[in-house]
Amino acid sequence: MNAPLTMHSFPRAILHIDGDAFFASCEQSRRPALQGRPVVTGKERGIAASMSYEAKARGVKRGMRLADIRKRCPEAVILPSDYETYSLLSARFFAIVRRYTPDVEEYSIDECFADLTGLRRPLRMSYFQIAAQIKKDLDAELGFTFSVGLAPNKVVAKIASKWQKPSGLTAIPGRELHHYLEKLPVENVWGIGPQTTALLHKHGVTTALHFAQKPEP
Amino acid sequence: MPSDNELLAITGFRSTPAASTLVARLVDLALLDDDVTGRLLSGHRFVGLPIVGTVAAGFPSPADEELTDTMSLDEYLIANKEATYILKVTGDSMMDAGILPGDLLLVERGVHPRDGDIVIAQVDRAWTMKFFRRRGTTVFLEAANKDYKPIHPQEELTIAAVVRAVIRKYA
Numbered sequence: 001m002n003a004p005l006t007m008h009s010f011p012r013a014i015l016h017i018d019g020d021a022f023f024a025s026c027e028q029s030r031r032p033a034l035q036g037r038p039v040v041t042g043k044e045r046g047i048a049a050s051m052s053y054e055a056k057a058r059g060v061k062r063g064m065r066l067a068d069i070r071k072r073c074p075e076a077v078i079l080p081s082d083y084e085t086y087s088l089l090s091a092r093f094f095a096i097v098r099r100y101t102p103d104v105e106e107y108s109i110d111e112c113f114a115d116l117t118g119l120r121r122p123l124r125m126s127y128f129q130i131a132a133q134i135k136k137d138l139d140a141e142l143g144f145t146f147s148v149g150l151a152p153n154k155v156v157a158k159i160a161s162k163w164q165k166p167s168g169l170t171a172i173p174g175r176e177l178h179h180y181l182e183k184l185p186v187e188n189v190w191g192i193g194p195q196t197t198a199l200l201h202k203h204g205v206t207t208a209l210h211f212a213q214k215p216e217p
Numbered sequence: 218m219p220s221d222n223e224l225l226a227i228t229g230f231r232s233t234p235a236a237s238t239l240v241a242r243l244v245d246l247a248l249l250d251d252d253v254t255g256r257l258l259s260g261h262r263f264v265g266l267p268i269v270g271t272v273a274a275g276f277p278s279p280a281d282e283e284l285t286d287t288m289s290l291d292e293y294l295i296a297n298k299e300a301t302y303i304l305k306v307t308g309d310s311m312m313d314a315g316i317l318p319g320d321l322l323l324v325e326r327g328v329h330p331r332d333g334d335i336v337i338a339q340v341d342r343a344w345t346m347k348f349f350r351r352r353g354t355t356v357f358l359e360a361a362n363k364d365y366k367p368i369h370p371q372e373e374l375t376i377a378a379v380v381r382a383v384i385r386k387y388a
Contacts, residue, residue, distance in 0.1 A: 032344050032377055092299040124256060133252065140327025141300035143377065 002178060005212055008152070009173030013116040013127040015134070016149045016157035017097065020166035022110035023050035025144035026089050027079055038073055040066075043080040053166055089142060096137050100130060111161075113154055128171050135169055152177075158190045159208075181209035218249065218257035294382045300326045302378065304337065311335065311346055314361035320385050322346075324378035335380035340370045349376065 019025060023041040028034045038058055042049030048069060051060045058073040069076055090109045097104050100123065103115035114134075116127055123130055131150045138146045145167035149160025152174045159180065163170040172180050187197040189208050205211050219227060224236040240257065243249040250258045295301045306320045314335065316322070322337075330336045332351040337344070338358060347358035347368065358368040 032339060035339075096299050137327070141297065143326050 002182070004175050005177050005181075006152075006174040009175050010117075010127055010150075011152050011174065013119075014151055014154055014157045015097075015114040015116055015131055016151075016154065016161040017093075017112055017114065017134070017138070018147045018149075018161045018165075019093065019110035020145045020147055021050055021052050021056070022090075023081060023086055024052040024055070026086050027082070028052060029089070029143035030085060034077060038076045040069055040076050040078045041081050042066075043078050045081070049081055092142060093138060093146075096141060097134060099137070100134055113157065116150075131171065132169055139167070155190050156180075159184060159188070162188075178209055178212075181212055182207055184208040186211045218259065294323055294384075296381065297325060300328070301381065302326065306346070308346075310360040310362050310365045311348075312362045314348070316346075316361070316383050317385070320383050322380050323382040323384070325381050326378045328379050330376050330379050336376050337378040337380065339373075339375040339377060340368055341372050344377075346380065349379075 024039045027039050027041060028037075034052075036054065037052070038055035038060065039052040040048045040050070040055050040060060043066065046066055048055075048060055048062055048064045048066070051062070055069075055073060055076055058076075060069050060073055060076065064072075066078060069078065086109060093110075094104055094106055094112055097112060097114050101114050101116055101119060105113040107113060116130055119130060120126060125133065127150055131148050135146055135148045147161045147165045147168040148170070149157045149163065149168075150171040151157040151160045152172075156172050156177065160170040160172045161168065163172075163180070184207060186192055186200050186205055186208050187194075189211070192200070192211075200206075200211060205214065221233050221236060224240070225231070225233065228236055228239065230236050230239075240249060240251075244251060248259075252258055291298075302324050304322045304324055306316055306318055306322060309318060316335070324337055330349040332349065334349045335346065336349040336358075337346050338349070339345075340358060345358065345368070347360055350357050350359050350367070355369075356374065357370070358374075360367070
């Protein structure tokens with residue numbers, strides 16, 4: 001069974017924007033000499049709070065102890081968290097998105113949702129073009145990349161922004177939604193944690209599409 | 218901003234290329250800007266900043282009394298708040314352009330440099346501030362100090378930001 005779940009592509013157009021490796025990226029943006037090098041923040045806590053993609057490529061994971069990081073990746077630049085800088089750049093991030101729509105939900109320091117519904121005519125761009133333009137402004141003006149997902153609702157927008165990372169721009173229109181959900185394990189859906197996953201697996205539900213096709217109880 | 222057809226109606230030109238040439242000039246002057254899709258947007262010089270007054274280097278003029286308008290330094294110096302950053306100058310390579318060690322720079326990210334702009338650039342993995350020069354298809358960096366030679370990038374040149382203002386405080 002592989003029929004579309006809905007025939008409308010964007011009954012609403014919701015954007016989810018996520019800063020790639022936000023804290024580490026802020027450090028690289030502020031100190032260009034750090035660009036291209038493995039950067040880890042969280043020195044004051046003794047564990048990795050955020051790591052650049054260069055550090056991720058060398059196997060550094062969130063929560064890893066600094067002693068282990070130094071062993072695994074001796075060239076890593078380990079910095080204390082500088083929340084003042086991160087929140088300044090975060091405020092600029094949201095201000096740039098608000099140039100396009102006033103309807104922005106600041107979800108955390110490094111991610112937000114933006115409702116673009118109805119903006120095609122005033123901006124004279126398609127939803128995808130608006131999303132691309134916002135991403136272009138963010139990447140250029142903040143000096144590091146963002147991953148953007150465009151979808152008919154918040155849950156799918158989050159799936160879209162994670163689809164390609166870092167620096168992704170993925171649109172999941174309603175009429176193509178089933179192709180994406182088919183490939184997505186149900187535990188990767190926002191709000192489905194280990195308990196719900198275990199319950200769903202008991203009922204033979206493994207993909208997000210399978211879950212979406214289940215009738216309401 | 219107007220479409221091609223609307224431009225023809227406004228300007229009275231009969232051909233689209235004529236209108237395109239006009240638009241290209243306005244883009245060069247930063248009065249207009251075109252986005253990725255080729256649509257026209259207002260450029261950063263489209264809205265002019267009011268001139269508050271002039272100062273004669275002599276006795277104060279009674280006309281100063283009439284200048285009741287105020288101005289904000291942020292508004293005067295910064296075009297795009299979100300893209301503007303402050304850097305502190307080290308080194309003397311831009312001395313003859315009036316930029317001295319210890320000065321503060323307001324730099325703007327995410328803009329394309331024009332010939333003659335002062336830029337913050339990464340050239341062959343090192344960071345520097347220099348004049349951006351474009352000669353035909355080649356670009357190079359030039360210092361404002363005769364002790365430094367022009368830099369012709371061997372591998373790659375990344376322009377991180379364009380310098381918009383220099384601030385010096387006489388404490």
